Amino acid sequence: MKKYLKLPLYAAMGVMLSMGMTACSDDDDTPDDGELTPREAALKEVVSDYTENTxxxxxxxxADAAIExxxxxLAMSNAGVGNITTAQVETAGNAWKEARQYWERAEAWLFGPAGDYDVDPHIDSWPLDRAALEALLANxxxxxxxxxxGVYVSxxxxxLLGFHALEYMLFAxxxxxxxxxxxxxxTNYTAQQLSYITGVAGDLRNQCIILEAAWRGESNISQAKRDVLNQVRQHTEIVQNNQYYRRAxxxxxxxxxxxxxxxxxxxxxxxxxxxxxxGAQTMIVDGIQNIANEVGNIKIGNPTGQGLSDETxxxxxxxxxxxxxxxxxxxKGNIISIENAYRGIQTSQDYNSGETLIKPVTYSLSSYVASLDASLDNRVKAAITGAYNAINQMKEPFAYTCNRNGEYAQINLAAINACNELNDIFSEVTALxxxxx
Known part of the structure; x- marks a missing residue:
């Protein structure tokens, strides 16, 4: 049921590399005079821009999109049974797509709070358990x-939660x-369905605000978002019984x-x-390589049966x-998240538009790699573009085109291979x- 099948290929690698870094940190990264080594000084700038500007x-x-x-x-629920318009459902569906876009473009950094507080599986598990949903609505x-x-729903x-529960209730x-x-x-929703939709949307909103607050500090988010978290805290019994809510x-x-x-x-x-x-190692192994592997070998690999992972x-x-x-x-959004993590750019909806959506980055992982090995940096950027373009050749509905004996089998396999090539080249970045x- 859970989508949370992380690091099937790279968990051990991440542990070993982290152990290696720990072992050498005293000698190589924290000199007696207290000054940073050239590598540490450069990576300090990279990590700072990455966190603050990407x-x-x-x-x-x-979080803003989840609130919308x-x-x-809530507007659908307030309208009530028999009064909901198609325009209201479309508005909610468009809001879902906007929030979904932000989420997919954040999957290259699912380490830290997204994992520590189980936010990732909480809001993004699939497939939806339709039988359990029907039983819930009838209870x-x-x-x-x-x-x-959205606190009880949590x-x-x-x-039964998150993006895919709402997707099922907003699209046909x-x-x-x-x-x-x-x-x-x-528009023929029942009262129970409207109550469920609102609750799930509230829970999704709460989880996304927790993510923003965890990365920024609660005191640095807007008052409206702090008010939401304080509303959640009022549900004392439910919060205390939910270990992830309680910890967060x-x-x-x-x-x-x-x-x-x-x-x-x-x-x-x-x-x-x-x-x-x-920090840089975490960005690459637990972030970039994790999602490159998941897209290729699980998200595409499982439905087609063509992935290389043991999970496939x-x-x-x-x-x-x-x-x-x-x-x-x-x-495609996941590949864009990899590009944003590596190059520090925020693209618009069109991948190659060049339009800056949020903030420019001065010190990116790409710029540091280029200063050491310009050829490798160019190959990484080409691999990112290659993975995106290969996925762009795939066709919806994926439930139809995923057939491993169908006409799209080779296109799907090419996308998987491109993701694995992207994964592999970041091992070169780590070594460098x-x-x-």
Whole structure:
């Protein structure tokens, strides 16, 4: 059920490399005079720009979009049974796509808060458990516990939460085969469905605000977002029974600021990071390589049965975003997140438009690699573009084109191979950085 199948190829690598960095940090990265080595000084700038100008702005956008999505769903609920318009459903669907875009473009940094507080599987598990959903909607006792704040909903199984639960309630499929299209859901919602939609949207909003707050510090987010977190805290019993909510809210109250930890590593201290090399390693192995592997070998590999991971199995039902026909857009968004993590740029909806969406970056991982090996930097950027272009050749509906014996099998395999090539080249980046002093 859970999408949370992380690091099937690279978990051990990440542990070993981290151990290697720990072993050499005393000699190579923390000289007696207290000054940073050239590598550490360069990576300090990279990590700072990465957190402040790429990660945090994306999470701000995600939280803002999730608030808009909840507002749109609440408007449907407030309209009431029999009064909902197609325009309202379309508005909510468009808000879903906006939030979804931000989320997919943030998947190159699912380490830290997204994993520590289980936010990733909480809001992005698939496939939806439709049988359990129908049973829930028919359970009057459970439905009576739903709240517009989305706090009770948070206790449900992950297969009933997040983006894909809302997707199922906001979109519908018409037609069959390659001609199938996605349209707005019909307006004939029941009272139970409206209550569920609002609750799930509230929970999604809460989780996205937690992500922003965890990276920035709760005191640095807007008052409106702090008010949402304080509303959540009022549901004392539910929060205390949810270990991830409890930990996240407690850590935020105690001053959690993950970006600050990453930008100010303390060897032997409470920080998750020993030094700036540790931060860069996390960016690459736990971030970039993790999602490159997942896109190729799991998101595309599982439905087609063509992935190289031990997690791969032919499962045409294991498709991300099938009701909105947004699967391939999701995959492309993940590659854009890799580019943003590496190059420090925020692209617009058109991948190659060159339009700056959020903030420019002066010290990117790309610029540091280029200063050491310009050829490798060019090959990395070419591999990113190659993976994006290969995925762009894939076709919706993926539930139809994922057939491993169908006409799109070679196109799908080419996309998987391109993701694996992208994955592999970042191992060269890691080796290059580790060999510096």
């Amino acid at each position: 990660v945090i702005p994306t999470y701000i956008g995600l 999505l909840h507002t749109a769903c 009057a006792t459970e439905m009576a516990k739903m709240d517009a704040d 206790s449900l199984d992950y297969g 499929l018409e037609g069959t085969g390659i001609s199938q299209t996605s349209v707005a859901h019909s 809210l407690n850590d935020l109250a105690n001053g959690l600021n993950y970006a600050d930890e990453m930008m100010n590593p303390v060897e032997g201290g409470a920080s998750d990071f020993l030094n700036y090399l540790d 199995e032919y499962d045409p039902d294991y498709i991300e975003s099938p009701y909105s026909l947004n699967s391939i857009s999701d995959f 950085i580790q060999n510096q002093r």
